Amino acid sequence: xxxxxxxxxxxxxxxxxxxxxxxxxxxxxxxxxxxxxxxxxxxxxxxxxxxxxxxxxxxxxxxxxxxxxxxxxxxxxxxxxxxxxxxxxxxxxxxxxxxxxxxxxxxxxxxxxxxxxxxxxxxxxxxxxxxxxxxxxxxxxxxxxxxxxxxxxxxxxxxxxxxxxxxxxxxxxxxxxxxxxxxxxxxxxxxxxxxxxxxxxxxxxxxxxxxxxxxxxxxxxxxxxxxxxxxxxxxxxxxxxxxxxxxxxxxxxxxxxxxxxxxxxxxxxxxxxxxxxxxxxxxxxxxxxxxxxxxxxxxxxxxxxxxxxxxxxxxxxxx
Amino acid sequence: xxxxxxxxxxxxxxxxxxxxxxxxxxxxxxxxxxxxxxxxxxxxxxxxxxxxxxxxxxxxxxxxxxxxxxxxxxxxxxxxxxxxxxxxxxxxxxxxxxxxxxxxxxxxxxxxxxxxxxxxxxxxxxxxxxxxxxxxxxxxxxxxxxxxxxxxxxxxxxxxxxxxxxxxxxxxxxxxxxxxxxxxxxxxxxxxxxxxxxxxxxxxxxxxxxxxxxxxxxxxxxxxxxxxxxxxxxxxxxxxxxxxxxxxxxxxxxxxxx
Numbered sequence: 001x002x003x004x005x006x007x008x009x010x011x012x013x014x015x016x017x018x019x020x021x022x023x024x025x026x027x028x029x030x031x032x033x034x035x036x037x038x039x040x041x042x043x044x045x046x047x048x049x050x051x052x053x054x055x056x057x058x059x060x061x062x063x064x065x066x067x068x069x070x071x072x073x074x075x076x077x078x079x080x081x082x083x084x085x086x087x088x089x090x091x092x093x094x095x096x097x098x099x100x101x102x103x104x105x106x107x108x109x110x111x112x113x114x115x116x117x118x119x120x121x122x123x124x125x126x127x128x129x130x131x132x133x134x135x136x137x138x139x140x141x142x143x144x145x146x147x148x149x150x151x152x153x154x155x156x157x158x159x160x161x162x163x164x165x166x167x168x169x170x171x172x173x174x175x176x177x178x179x180x181x182x183x184x185x186x187x188x189x190x191x192x193x194x195x196x197x198x199x200x201x202x203x204x205x206x207x208x209x210x211x212x213x214x215x216x217x218x219x220x221x222x223x224x225x226x227x228x229x230x231x232x233x234x235x236x237x238x239x240x241x242x243x244x245x246x247x248x249x250x251x252x253x254x255x256x257x258x259x260x261x262x263x264x265x266x267x268x269x270x271x272x273x274x275x276x277x278x279x280x281x282x283x284x285x286x287x288x289x290x291x292x293x294x295x296x297x298x299x300x301x302x303x304x305x306x307x308x309x310x311x312x313x314x315x316x317x318x319x
Numbered sequence: 320x321x322x323x324x325x326x327x328x329x330x331x332x333x334x335x336x337x338x339x340x341x342x343x344x345x346x347x348x349x350x351x352x353x354x355x356x357x358x359x360x361x362x363x364x365x366x367x368x369x370x371x372x373x374x375x376x377x378x379x380x381x382x383x384x385x386x387x388x389x390x391x392x393x394x395x396x397x398x399x400x401x402x403x404x405x406x407x408x409x410x411x412x413x414x415x416x417x418x419x420x421x422x423x424x425x426x427x428x429x430x431x432x433x434x435x436x437x438x439x440x441x442x443x444x445x446x447x448x449x450x451x452x453x454x455x456x457x458x459x460x461x462x463x464x465x466x467x468x469x470x471x472x473x474x475x476x477x478x479x480x481x482x483x484x485x486x487x488x489x490x491x492x493x494x495x496x497x498x499x500x501x502x503x504x505x506x507x508x509x510x511x512x513x514x515x516x517x518x519x520x521x522x523x524x525x526x527x528x529x530x531x532x533x534x535x536x537x538x539x540x541x542x543x544x545x546x547x548x549x550x551x552x553x554x555x556x557x558x559x560x561x562x563x564x565x566x567x568x569x570x571x572x573x574x575x576x577x
Contacts, residue, residue: 200425210369
C-alpha cells in the first residue's frame with residue numbers, strides 16, 4: 001500500500017541523470033582531460049546547482065502558497081536582477097563588465113536579490129501580519145513595475161550594449177566561473193541541509209494554514225523561514241545562470257505526476273533530478289545539435305511548454 | 320475546562336465579538352448555536368488559536384492559551400475546520416497519520432500507529448483505509464478528517480460546522496461519534512452547529528450567540544426552550560419532547576417573519 005511502483009521510477013530517473021551527465025562529459029570530447037572535460041565539468045556543476053535551485057525553490061514555493069501554477073519568479077527576483085544588469089550597462093556602459101568583473105557582478109546580484117526579498121518580507125510581515133496572497137500580489141505588481149522600468153532603460157542603451165543585456169536575460173551555463181560555482185554550491189548545500197530537517201513540517205503545511213496550525217506548526221515562523229531559503233536559492237540560480245522563470249512550474253508538476261506522493265522527502269529529490277536532466281538535455285542539444293545557434297532558455301521553455309500542455313490536456317489537471 | 324474571559328474581536332471599527340465571557344465544561348459536548356454572523360466561528364477559531372483576539376483571554380485548565388507554545392497546544396486542543404480543500408493526493412490512512420504530527424513530527428512511532436489504528440477503528444473506516452480522499456464522498460471525507468482530529472488524542476476537540484453538506488445519515492454518524500468521544504473517552508468537544516435539533520439532542524451544554532454576544536448559555540434544558548429560541552432566531556418555535564428526545568419545529572412559523 002505504500003506505493004512501491006514509483007520507487008522504481010524514482011531510481012530510474014537518477015540513473016538517467018547519471019547517464020546524461022556522462023554523455024555530456026564525454027560525447028565528442030576526444031577524452032581531452034586537459035581542456036574540454038574540465039570545462040564541461042564546470043558547466044555540469046552549474047547545471048547541478050541550477051537544477052537543485054529551480055526544483056527545490058519551486059516545489060517549496062508551491063507548497064507554501066498552495067498553488068501549482070506559481071514559481072518564485074512571481075516575487076520579482078528575476079525582474080530585480082534584470083533591472084540591475086540594465087542599470088549597470090546604462091550607467092557605466094559595457095565598461096561595467098570590466099570594472100565589476102564576473103565575480104563582482106555575481107556577488108552584487110546575489111546581495112541585491114537577498115536585500116530585495118528581505119525588504120519586502122520585512123515590510124509585509126511587520127506587526128505580525130501574515131498574508132501570503134498579499135505578498136504574491138505585491139511581488140506580481142513589483143515585477144511589472146520593475147520590468148517596465150527595465151524596458152525603459154533598455155531603450156536608452158546602444159544596440160551593442162543591448163545585445164550584452166540580452167545575454168543576461170537568457171539562462172546559460174557557460175558564464176559561471178569556478179569561484180562562483182564553489183560559493184553557490186556551499187550556499188545551496190547549507191539551505192538544503194537546513195530544510196532537510198523540517199521536511200515533514202512542509203508536508204503538514206501543504207494541508208493549508210488552518211490545519212497546519214492546529215497540528216502544532218508555527219505557521220508564521222515556518223513560512224518566513226522557507227521564503228528566506230527560497231530567496232537564497234533563487235538569488236543563487238539567477239545570478240549564476242540567468243532567469244529560468246517558466247521552468248519551475250514544469251519541473252514541479254512533472255514531479256507530482258511522477259512521484260505520486262505529497263511527501264517532500266520524495267518530491268524534492270525527484271524534482272532536482274528532473275530539473276538537472278532537463279538542463280543537461282537542453283545543453284547537449286545546444287552544443288551538438290544547434291551548434292550554439294539557440295540558447296538553453298529558449299529550448300527549455302519551448303520543450304517544457306509543449307510537454308506541459310500535453311500533460312494538462314491528457315490528464316485533465318490531475319498532474 | 321476552557322474559560323473565555325472578556326474576549327473581543329474587532330476588524331477596524333466593526334466588532335464581531337464583544338466582551339464574551341463563557342465557560343465550556345470539561346468532558347462534555349457543547350454546541351455553539353445562533354444565527355449567521357453571531358460570532359460562533361470567530362469564537363471557536365480564537366480558542367483554536369487560528370485567530371488572534373483583539374482583547375481578552377482564553378484559559379485552558381487555568382493557564383492562558385496564548386502562553387502555551389503552539390506545538391504543545393496541538394497536544395491539548397485539536398481543531399477541524401469546514402471541509403478543508405487541497406489538491407494533495409492522500410489516502411485516508413496518510414491523512415489520519417497527520418494527526419500524529421504534534422507528537423512525532425513526521426517519524427511515526429509504534430504508539431503513533433496504535434493511535435492511527437484506534438482512530439480509524441473508532442469511526443469504522445477500515446474499509447476505506449487505503450482509499451484516496453478525492454475518490455470519497457463528502458460524508459466519507461468528513462469522517463476521514465474527523466479521524467485525523469481524533470488521532471491527535473487531545474483532551475479537547477473543536478469542530479466548525481462538521482455537519483455541513485452532509486446527508487442525514489452521515490450527520491447522525493458524526494454526532495454519535497462525538498457523543499461517544501465524550502462518554503467513553505472523556506474528551507471535551509465544542510462544535511459550531513446550525514441544526515438546532517442535532518444540537519438539542521446530542522449536546523450536554525449549549526452556548527447561544529447573537530450579534531457578537533452570548534445570548535444565553537447553560538444545559539440543554541435551559542437553553543432549548545420556545546421563549547429562548549424565539550428570541551435568538553426571531554422565529555416561532557414549537558418544541559415537543561418524546562422518548563427519542565427533542566424536536567424543535569420551526570418550519571412553518573405562525574405570523575410574519577421580522
